[in-house]
Amino acid sequence: MSELLVWKSRNNRRPLLLLGARQTGKTWLSEQFGEAEYSKVARIDFLRDNQAKRIFDGNFDTERLLMEIGIQTGVNITPGDTLIILDEVQECSRALTSLKYFCEDASEYHVIATGSYMGIAMHDGESYPVGKVDTMRLYPLSFLEFLRNSGDGPLAEMIASQGAGTVSGAFEERLKRQLKMYMFVGGMPAIVAEYEQSKNLREIRRLQQGILDDYDNDFSKHAPPRLLERLRQVWASLPAQLSKENRKFVYGVVRPGARARQFEECLQWLCDYGIAYRIPCVSAIRTPLKSYAQPETFKMFCFDTGLLGALSKVDAATVIDGSAIFTEFKGAMTEQYVCQQLMVQHLTPYYWAKENSRTEVDFVIETHNTVMPVEVKAELNLKAKSLKSAVERFGLQRSIRTSLAGYRDEGWVTNIPLWAIGSINSMV
Structure with missing residues:
Protein backbone atom coordinates (compact mmCIF):
# COMPACT_ATOMS: atom_id res chain seq x y z
CA MET A 1 0.00 0.00 0.00
CA SER A 2 2.84 2.39 0.81
CA GLU A 3 4.38 1.74 -2.62
CA LEU A 4 1.04 2.53 -4.25
CA LEU A 5 0.89 5.82 -2.37
CA VAL A 6 4.32 6.70 -3.72
CA TRP A 7 3.10 5.85 -7.23
CA LYS A 8 0.03 8.06 -6.82
CA SER A 9 2.10 11.07 -5.72
CA ARG A 10 4.62 10.99 -8.59
CA ASN A 11 4.62 13.93 -10.96
CA ASN A 12 5.75 11.60 -13.76
CA ARG A 13 3.30 8.86 -12.84
CA ARG A 14 2.52 6.34 -15.58
CA PRO A 15 -0.15 3.61 -15.68
CA LEU A 16 0.75 0.87 -13.22
CA LEU A 17 1.03 -2.83 -14.00
CA LEU A 18 0.36 -4.76 -10.79
CA LEU A 19 1.80 -8.20 -11.50
CA GLY A 20 1.77 -11.47 -9.62
CA ALA A 21 0.68 -15.07 -9.72
CA ARG A 22 -2.95 -16.02 -9.29
CA GLN A 23 -4.29 -15.44 -5.77
CA THR A 24 -1.50 -13.22 -4.49
CA GLY A 25 -4.02 -10.44 -3.75
CA LYS A 26 -3.76 -8.10 -6.75
CA THR A 27 -7.49 -7.40 -7.05
CA TRP A 28 -7.99 -7.00 -3.30
CA LEU A 29 -5.06 -4.59 -2.98
CA SER A 30 -6.07 -2.40 -5.93
CA GLU A 31 -9.67 -2.18 -4.68
CA GLN A 32 -8.60 -1.35 -1.11
CA PHE A 33 -6.26 1.31 -2.46
CA GLY A 34 -9.04 2.78 -4.61
CA GLU A 35 -11.54 2.89 -1.75
CA ALA A 36 -9.04 4.50 0.62
CA GLU A 37 -7.43 7.05 -1.70
CA TYR A 38 -10.00 8.01 -4.36
CA SER A 39 -13.55 9.31 -4.48
CA LYS A 40 -14.52 6.86 -7.23
CA VAL A 41 -13.33 3.53 -8.62
CA ALA A 42 -14.10 2.37 -12.17
CA ARG A 43 -13.20 -1.32 -12.36
CA ILE A 44 -13.44 -3.70 -15.27
CA ASP A 45 -12.86 -7.44 -14.72
CA PHE A 46 -11.92 -8.93 -18.08
CA LEU A 47 -12.34 -12.47 -16.75
CA ARG A 48 -16.02 -11.90 -16.05
CA ASP A 49 -16.97 -9.13 -18.46
CA ASN A 50 -16.49 -10.22 -22.06
CA GLN A 51 -18.54 -7.27 -23.28
CA ALA A 52 -15.97 -4.85 -21.86
CA LYS A 53 -13.29 -6.28 -24.14
CA ARG A 54 -15.11 -4.74 -27.11
CA ILE A 55 -14.33 -1.25 -25.79
CA PHE A 56 -10.73 -1.84 -26.86
CA ASP A 57 -11.52 -3.29 -30.30
CA GLY A 58 -11.55 0.13 -31.92
CA ASN A 59 -8.89 2.84 -31.99
CA PHE A 60 -6.89 3.93 -28.95
CA ASP A 61 -8.39 7.40 -28.65
CA THR A 62 -8.27 7.94 -24.90
CA GLU A 63 -11.30 10.25 -24.80
CA ARG A 64 -13.41 7.51 -26.35
CA LEU A 65 -11.91 4.86 -24.05
CA LEU A 66 -12.58 6.92 -20.93
CA MET A 67 -16.15 7.65 -21.98
CA GLU A 68 -16.92 3.98 -22.73
CA ILE A 69 -15.21 2.69 -19.57
CA GLY A 70 -17.37 5.16 -17.64
CA ILE A 71 -20.53 3.92 -19.35
CA GLN A 72 -19.58 0.28 -18.80
CA THR A 73 -18.84 0.77 -15.08
CA GLY A 74 -21.48 3.41 -14.34
CA VAL A 75 -18.82 5.79 -13.01
CA ASN A 76 -18.31 9.41 -14.08
CA ILE A 77 -14.53 9.31 -14.56
CA THR A 78 -12.71 12.50 -13.63
CA PRO A 79 -8.93 13.02 -13.48
CA GLY A 80 -7.22 12.80 -10.10
CA ASP A 81 -10.12 11.52 -8.01
CA THR A 82 -11.05 8.37 -9.99
CA LEU A 83 -9.01 5.18 -10.02
CA ILE A 84 -9.43 3.08 -13.17
CA ILE A 85 -8.75 -0.63 -12.56
CA LEU A 86 -8.32 -2.95 -15.55
CA ASP A 87 -8.42 -6.29 -13.74
CA GLU A 88 -7.03 -9.51 -15.29
CA VAL A 89 -5.73 -7.49 -18.24
CA GLN A 90 -4.06 -10.57 -19.72
CA GLU A 91 -7.53 -11.55 -20.93
CA CYS A 92 -7.65 -8.48 -23.19
CA SER A 93 -4.30 -7.81 -24.82
CA ARG A 94 -5.52 -4.61 -26.51
CA ALA A 95 -6.35 -3.20 -23.07
CA LEU A 96 -2.71 -3.82 -22.17
CA THR A 97 -1.63 -1.97 -25.31
CA SER A 98 -3.92 0.94 -24.43
CA LEU A 99 -1.76 1.76 -21.42
CA LYS A 100 0.77 3.30 -23.81
CA TYR A 101 -1.83 5.82 -24.93
CA PHE A 102 -3.05 6.55 -21.42
CA CYS A 103 0.57 7.39 -20.61
CA GLU A 104 1.09 9.60 -23.66
CA ASP A 105 -2.32 11.27 -24.03
CA ALA A 106 -4.10 11.10 -20.65
CA SER A 107 -1.44 10.99 -17.92
CA GLU A 108 -3.70 12.96 -15.56
CA TYR A 109 -5.85 9.83 -15.17
CA HIS A 110 -4.83 7.17 -12.64
CA VAL A 111 -4.85 3.67 -14.16
CA ILE A 112 -3.89 0.33 -12.59
CA ALA A 113 -3.90 -2.89 -14.64
CA THR A 114 -3.55 -6.21 -12.83
CA GLY A 115 -2.27 -9.36 -14.49
CA SER A 116 -1.47 -12.94 -13.54
CA TYR A 117 0.28 -14.11 -16.69
CA MET A 118 1.54 -10.99 -18.35
CA GLY A 119 4.15 -12.96 -20.26
CA ILE A 120 1.39 -14.46 -22.41
CA ALA A 121 0.10 -11.07 -23.48
CA MET A 122 3.61 -10.03 -24.46
CA HIS A 123 3.76 -12.62 -27.19
CA ASP A 124 0.33 -12.69 -28.81
CA GLY A 125 0.91 -10.09 -31.50
CA GLU A 126 -0.09 -6.95 -29.60
CA SER A 127 2.35 -4.22 -28.65
CA TYR A 128 3.59 -4.29 -25.06
CA PRO A 129 3.82 -0.72 -23.66
CA VAL A 130 7.60 -0.69 -23.14
CA GLY A 131 8.71 2.40 -21.21
CA LYS A 132 5.12 3.58 -20.80
CA VAL A 133 4.16 1.82 -17.56
CA ASP A 134 5.32 1.56 -13.96
CA THR A 135 5.42 -1.97 -12.59
CA MET A 136 4.94 -3.51 -9.17
CA ARG A 137 5.04 -7.22 -8.38
CA LEU A 138 3.13 -8.93 -5.60
CA TYR A 139 4.63 -11.96 -3.88
CA PRO A 140 3.21 -14.37 -1.30
CA LEU A 141 3.53 -13.06 2.25
CA SER A 142 7.02 -13.10 3.68
Missing part, protein backbone atom coordinates in the same frame (compact mmCIF):
# COMPACT_ATOMS: atom_id res chain seq x y z
CA PHE A 143 7.69 -14.72 7.03
CA LEU A 144 7.73 -11.31 8.75
CA GLU A 145 4.33 -10.53 7.22
CA PHE A 146 3.12 -13.94 8.39
CA LEU A 147 4.21 -13.00 11.92
CA ARG A 148 2.28 -9.74 11.74
CA ASN A 149 -0.86 -11.66 10.77
CA SER A 150 -0.29 -14.20 13.57
CA GLY A 151 -0.33 -11.71 16.41
CA ASP A 152 3.46 -11.35 16.61
CA GLY A 153 3.66 -7.94 15.00
CA PRO A 154 5.98 -6.47 17.67
CA LEU A 155 8.47 -9.32 17.13
CA ALA A 156 8.33 -8.79 13.37
CA GLU A 157 8.92 -5.06 13.75
CA MET A 158 11.87 -5.66 16.07
CA ILE A 159 13.50 -8.03 13.58
CA ALA A 160 12.81 -5.74 10.61
CA SER A 161 14.04 -2.53 12.22
CA GLN A 162 16.81 -3.69 14.56
CA GLY A 163 17.96 -7.08 13.27
CA ALA A 164 18.19 -10.52 14.79
CA GLY A 165 20.91 -9.56 17.24
CA THR A 166 18.45 -7.58 19.34
CA VAL A 167 15.94 -10.42 19.80
CA SER A 168 16.09 -12.03 23.23
CA GLY A 169 16.77 -15.75 23.41
CA ALA A 170 13.47 -16.06 25.25
CA PHE A 171 11.65 -15.60 21.93
CA GLU A 172 13.76 -17.92 19.76
CA GLU A 173 11.69 -21.07 20.33
CA ARG A 174 8.53 -19.13 19.64
CA LEU A 175 9.99 -17.88 16.35
CA LYS A 176 11.10 -21.38 15.39
CA ARG A 177 7.58 -22.71 15.97
CA GLN A 178 6.12 -19.95 13.85
CA LEU A 179 8.70 -20.62 11.14
CA LYS A 180 7.75 -24.30 11.02
CA MET A 181 4.14 -23.34 10.48
CA TYR A 182 5.08 -20.85 7.77
CA MET A 183 7.09 -23.51 5.95
CA PHE A 184 3.90 -25.59 5.74
CA VAL A 185 1.29 -22.85 5.32
CA GLY A 186 3.30 -20.60 3.00
CA GLY A 187 2.33 -17.05 2.16
CA MET A 188 -0.71 -17.18 -0.13
CA PRO A 189 -3.13 -14.65 1.43
CA ALA A 190 -6.24 -16.85 1.45
CA ILE A 191 -4.26 -19.77 2.92
CA VAL A 192 -2.79 -17.60 5.68
CA ALA A 193 -6.27 -16.25 6.47
CA GLU A 194 -7.64 -19.80 6.77
CA TYR A 195 -4.75 -20.81 9.03
CA GLU A 196 -5.34 -17.85 11.34
CA GLN A 197 -9.02 -18.72 11.54
CA SER A 198 -9.00 -22.51 11.88
CA LYS A 199 -5.43 -23.77 12.47
CA ASN A 200 -6.62 -26.86 10.54
CA LEU A 201 -3.62 -28.19 8.61
CA ARG A 202 -5.72 -30.67 6.62
CA GLU A 203 -7.93 -27.84 5.41
CA ILE A 204 -4.82 -25.81 4.59
CA ARG A 205 -3.51 -28.61 2.40
CA ARG A 206 -6.89 -29.00 0.72
CA LEU A 207 -6.96 -25.30 -0.18
CA GLN A 208 -3.38 -25.41 -1.42
CA GLN A 209 -4.26 -28.33 -3.66
CA GLY A 210 -7.14 -26.26 -4.96
CA ILE A 211 -4.74 -23.50 -5.98
CA LEU A 212 -2.52 -26.06 -7.71
CA ASP A 213 -5.58 -27.32 -9.58
CA ASP A 214 -6.37 -23.74 -10.62
CA TYR A 215 -2.86 -23.37 -11.99
CA ASP A 216 -3.24 -26.60 -13.93
CA ASN A 217 -6.48 -25.30 -15.40
CA ASP A 218 -4.67 -22.12 -16.41
CA PHE A 219 -2.02 -24.23 -18.12
CA SER A 220 -4.78 -25.84 -20.20
CA LYS A 221 -6.44 -22.52 -20.94
CA HIS A 222 -3.46 -20.30 -21.75
CA ALA A 223 -0.41 -22.38 -22.62
CA PRO A 224 0.12 -23.31 -26.28
CA PRO A 225 -1.19 -26.88 -26.79
CA ARG A 226 2.23 -28.01 -28.05
CA LEU A 227 3.71 -27.09 -24.63
CA LEU A 228 1.02 -28.35 -22.29
CA GLU A 229 2.28 -31.86 -21.48
CA ARG A 230 5.90 -30.73 -21.10
CA LEU A 231 4.84 -27.74 -19.01
CA ARG A 232 3.09 -30.01 -16.54
CA GLN A 233 6.12 -32.30 -16.43
CA VAL A 234 8.47 -29.41 -15.59
CA TRP A 235 6.13 -28.10 -12.87
CA ALA A 236 5.74 -31.55 -11.30
CA SER A 237 9.53 -32.06 -11.30
CA LEU A 238 10.33 -29.06 -9.08
CA PRO A 239 10.53 -30.99 -5.78
CA ALA A 240 13.00 -33.47 -7.30
CA GLN A 241 14.96 -30.67 -8.97
CA LEU A 242 15.50 -28.97 -5.62
CA SER A 243 17.28 -31.99 -4.13
CA LYS A 244 20.75 -30.98 -2.93
CA GLU A 245 22.18 -33.74 -5.10
CA ASN A 246 21.33 -31.65 -8.16
CA ARG A 247 23.77 -28.76 -8.63
CA LYS A 248 21.64 -27.41 -11.47
CA PHE A 249 18.35 -27.98 -13.25
CA VAL A 250 18.54 -31.45 -14.80
CA TYR A 251 16.33 -32.02 -17.83
CA GLY A 252 16.61 -35.78 -17.36
CA VAL A 253 14.72 -35.46 -14.07
CA VAL A 254 11.77 -34.05 -16.01
CA ARG A 255 11.82 -36.92 -18.48
CA PRO A 256 14.52 -39.49 -19.26
CA GLY A 257 16.49 -38.41 -22.30
CA ALA A 258 15.07 -34.88 -22.29
CA ARG A 259 17.07 -32.03 -23.85
CA ALA A 260 17.15 -28.30 -23.14
CA ARG A 261 15.62 -27.28 -26.46
CA GLN A 262 12.51 -29.35 -25.67
CA PHE A 263 11.78 -27.60 -22.36
CA GLU A 264 13.33 -24.13 -22.51
CA GLU A 265 10.09 -22.46 -23.56
CA CYS A 266 8.19 -24.27 -20.80
CA LEU A 267 10.60 -22.94 -18.18
CA GLN A 268 10.16 -19.39 -19.45
CA TRP A 269 6.38 -19.81 -19.45
CA LEU A 270 6.37 -20.80 -15.77
CA CYS A 271 8.57 -17.82 -14.89
CA ASP A 272 6.38 -15.42 -16.90
CA TYR A 273 3.32 -16.87 -15.19
CA GLY A 274 4.96 -15.99 -11.87
CA ILE A 275 4.97 -19.35 -10.09
CA ALA A 276 8.64 -20.27 -10.55
CA TYR A 277 11.97 -18.50 -10.21
CA ARG A 278 15.02 -19.22 -12.37
CA ILE A 279 18.23 -18.71 -10.33
CA PRO A 280 21.39 -18.63 -12.52
CA CYS A 281 24.81 -19.93 -11.55
CA VAL A 282 27.68 -17.43 -11.57
CA SER A 283 31.24 -18.31 -12.51
CA ALA A 284 32.66 -15.84 -9.98
CA ILE A 285 31.42 -14.02 -6.88
CA ARG A 286 32.27 -10.55 -8.12
CA THR A 287 30.31 -7.43 -8.88
CA PRO A 288 28.26 -7.07 -10.99
CA LEU A 289 26.97 -10.62 -10.59
CA LYS A 290 24.94 -10.36 -13.78
CA SER A 291 28.18 -10.22 -15.79
CA TYR A 292 29.25 -13.63 -14.45
CA ALA A 293 25.90 -15.40 -14.87
CA GLN A 294 25.90 -18.64 -16.86
CA PRO A 295 22.42 -18.77 -18.46
CA GLU A 296 22.70 -22.46 -19.33
CA THR A 297 23.36 -23.44 -15.69
CA PHE A 298 20.56 -22.62 -13.28
CA LYS A 299 18.17 -23.88 -10.60
CA MET A 300 14.41 -23.57 -10.51
CA PHE A 301 12.49 -22.68 -7.35
CA CYS A 302 8.78 -22.55 -6.63
CA PHE A 303 7.42 -19.16 -5.55
CA ASP A 304 5.82 -20.38 -2.30
CA THR A 305 6.90 -22.87 0.35
CA GLY A 306 3.35 -23.99 1.09
CA LEU A 307 2.56 -24.75 -2.54
CA LEU A 308 5.87 -26.55 -2.98
CA GLY A 309 4.98 -28.69 0.04
CA ALA A 310 1.58 -29.47 -1.48
CA LEU A 311 3.19 -30.25 -4.83
CA SER A 312 5.62 -32.65 -3.14
CA LYS A 313 2.95 -34.15 -0.81
CA VAL A 314 4.71 -33.16 2.44
CA ASP A 315 2.53 -34.53 5.23
CA ALA A 316 1.12 -32.23 7.92
CA ALA A 317 2.69 -34.46 10.58
CA THR A 318 6.09 -33.27 9.36
CA VAL A 319 5.40 -29.89 10.94
CA ILE A 320 4.99 -31.46 14.36
CA ASP A 321 7.99 -33.80 14.09
CA GLY A 322 10.90 -31.77 15.47
CA SER A 323 12.75 -29.98 12.67
CA ALA A 324 11.80 -32.46 9.95
CA ILE A 325 10.21 -29.82 7.76
CA PHE A 326 13.58 -28.08 7.41
CA THR A 327 15.26 -31.22 6.12
CA GLU A 328 12.53 -32.34 3.68
CA PHE A 329 14.07 -33.65 0.44
CA LYS A 330 17.61 -33.01 1.67
CA GLY A 331 16.97 -29.51 3.02
CA ALA A 332 15.52 -28.17 -0.22
CA MET A 333 12.49 -26.78 1.63
CA THR A 334 14.83 -24.56 3.63
CA GLU A 335 16.55 -23.32 0.46
CA GLN A 336 13.12 -22.67 -1.04
CA TYR A 337 12.19 -20.62 2.02
CA VAL A 338 15.37 -18.51 1.84
CA CYS A 339 14.96 -17.90 -1.89
CA GLN A 340 11.42 -16.70 -1.27
CA GLN A 341 12.51 -14.24 1.44
CA LEU A 342 15.28 -12.83 -0.79
CA MET A 343 12.88 -12.27 -3.70
CA VAL A 344 10.39 -10.41 -1.49
CA GLN A 345 13.18 -7.99 -0.53
CA HIS A 346 13.75 -7.22 -4.24
CA LEU A 347 17.12 -8.93 -4.14
CA THR A 348 18.18 -10.92 -7.22
CA PRO A 349 19.69 -14.21 -6.04
CA TYR A 350 22.29 -16.24 -7.93
CA TYR A 351 24.31 -19.24 -6.77
CA TRP A 352 27.92 -20.33 -7.23
CA ALA A 353 29.29 -23.81 -7.91
CA LYS A 354 32.98 -24.54 -8.41
CA GLU A 355 33.63 -26.42 -11.62
CA ASN A 356 34.63 -30.08 -11.22
CA SER A 357 34.07 -29.91 -7.48
CA ARG A 358 31.33 -30.42 -4.89
CA THR A 359 31.95 -26.90 -3.57
CA GLU A 360 28.82 -24.80 -3.87
CA VAL A 361 27.30 -21.71 -2.24
CA ASP A 362 23.51 -21.80 -2.10
CA PHE A 363 22.89 -18.13 -2.93
CA VAL A 364 24.88 -15.04 -3.85
CA ILE A 365 23.30 -11.59 -3.62
CA GLU A 366 24.36 -8.06 -4.44
CA THR A 367 23.43 -5.47 -1.82
CA HIS A 368 24.84 -2.15 -0.62
CA ASN A 369 27.26 -2.15 -3.59
CA THR A 370 28.90 -5.40 -2.56
CA VAL A 371 28.44 -9.11 -3.22
CA MET A 372 27.52 -11.47 -0.41
CA PRO A 373 27.50 -15.28 -0.44
CA VAL A 374 24.68 -16.89 1.56
CA GLU A 375 24.98 -20.46 2.84
CA VAL A 376 21.75 -22.18 3.91
CA LYS A 377 21.85 -24.75 6.71
CA ALA A 378 18.99 -26.84 7.99
CA GLU A 379 18.60 -27.21 11.76
CA LEU A 380 21.61 -26.07 13.86
CA ASN A 381 24.40 -27.10 11.48
CA LEU A 382 27.12 -24.42 11.43
CA LYS A 383 29.68 -26.13 9.22
CA ALA A 384 30.49 -23.93 6.23
CA LYS A 385 33.36 -25.48 4.29
CA SER A 386 32.09 -24.35 0.88
CA LEU A 387 31.36 -20.86 2.18
CA LYS A 388 34.87 -20.54 3.62
CA SER A 389 36.34 -21.73 0.33
CA ALA A 390 34.37 -19.09 -1.62
CA VAL A 391 35.36 -16.29 0.77
CA GLU A 392 39.05 -17.16 0.41
CA ARG A 393 38.90 -17.75 -3.36
CA PHE A 394 37.31 -14.38 -4.15
CA GLY A 395 38.80 -12.31 -1.31
CA LEU A 396 35.44 -11.49 0.24
CA GLN A 397 35.18 -9.53 3.46
CA ARG A 398 31.81 -10.77 4.62
CA SER A 399 29.49 -13.72 4.15
CA ILE A 400 26.22 -14.98 5.57
CA ARG A 401 25.24 -18.33 6.98
CA THR A 402 21.60 -18.86 7.88
CA SER A 403 20.40 -21.69 10.09
CA LEU A 404 18.25 -22.39 13.15
CA ALA A 405 21.17 -21.31 15.35
CA GLY A 406 21.06 -17.87 16.95
CA TYR A 407 22.64 -14.68 15.68
CA ARG A 408 26.42 -14.51 15.87
CA ASP A 409 29.04 -12.41 14.13
CA GLU A 410 32.31 -14.29 13.57
CA GLY A 411 33.98 -11.61 11.50
CA TRP A 412 34.24 -13.26 8.09
CA VAL A 413 30.78 -14.83 8.50
CA THR A 414 27.59 -13.70 10.21
CA ASN A 415 25.06 -16.34 11.23
CA ILE A 416 21.55 -14.98 10.74
CA PRO A 417 18.72 -17.15 12.08
CA LEU A 418 16.38 -18.44 9.42
CA TRP A 419 13.53 -16.55 11.03
CA ALA A 420 15.37 -13.25 10.45
CA ILE A 421 16.66 -13.71 6.89
CA GLY A 422 13.73 -11.60 5.70
CA SER A 423 15.46 -8.49 7.07
CA ILE A 424 18.89 -9.19 5.64
CA ASN A 425 19.30 -5.67 4.28
CA SER A 426 19.20 -4.21 7.78
CA MET A 427 21.96 -6.49 9.03
CA VAL A 428 24.67 -6.30 6.34
